[in-house]
Amino acid sequence: MTFIAPEALSKKFTCPHCGAIALQRWQGSDYEFNKYTNWDINPIRTAKCDHCEDCSIWLFDTMLYPNNGDAPQPNPDLPQSVKKIYLEAASISTLSPRGSAALLRLGIQLLCKELGEEGKNINKDIAGLVKKGLPPTVQQALDIVRVTGNDAVHPGEIDTDSPEVVGKLFGLINIIAEYTITMPNKINGMYDELPESKKDAITQRDT
Numbered sequence: 184m185t186f187i188a189p190e191a192l193s194k195k196f197t198c199p200h201c202g203a204i205a206l207q208r209w210q211g212s213d214y215e216f217n218k219y220t221n222w223d224i225n226p227i228r229t230a231k232c233d234h235c236e237d238c239s240i241w242l243f244d245t246m247l248y249p250n251n252g253d254a255p256q257p258n259p260d261l262p263q264s265v266k267k268i269y270l271e272a273a274s275i276s277t278l279s280p281r282g283s284a285a286l287l288r289l290g291i292q293l294l295c296k297e298l299g300e301e302g303k304n305i306n307k308d309i310a311g312l313v314k315k316g317l318p319p320t321v322q323q324a325l326d327i328v329r330v331t332g333n334d335a336v337h338p339g340e341i342d343t344d345s346p347e348v349v350g351k352l353f354g355l356i357n358i359i360a361e362y363t364i365t366m367p368n369k370i371n372g373m374y375d376e377l378p379e380s381k382k383d384a385i386t387q388r389d390t
Contacts, residue, residue, distance in 0.1 A: 277346055328359075
């Protein structure tokens, strides 16, 4: 899914409310600081999404509401426990990228548990998922979040103070959810709709 990070005065970006890439209509606030009237100086700005018509509120170049940071919307198929951590990490991503990375690592640990692992040792959980047939690309995505989150708590070689570095982790969480939850659900649903005689024939073929 394409994601365009919200940016002050940008004409189009991914809406932090509905997740659609849409035109944003900007307005300055009527409230004046020190009688400034210049658009570039007026600190309070709003952007109204053409798709959902909800507004984001900005102070100069910082989005104050909704408090999503620069993170994309979480995959709707994420388990509620993981989604809660994801949104908490998003809310502090611009203020504390290091704290955000640590929270996303916790989210990955919870996701591994939701996928059938113990949820005690994230490294062992990922290895267990690999043994069950986890695609290498998804394993790499899991390990990127794991290693980056580890460095946030125990500083190493990754710059976890960089919003750009940590910001990529949100996209990886959604990719992991897409491959491990969304795609299997869609395929299983379509397979269940096949005629029983066809599914019986497939079962006989495979045995």
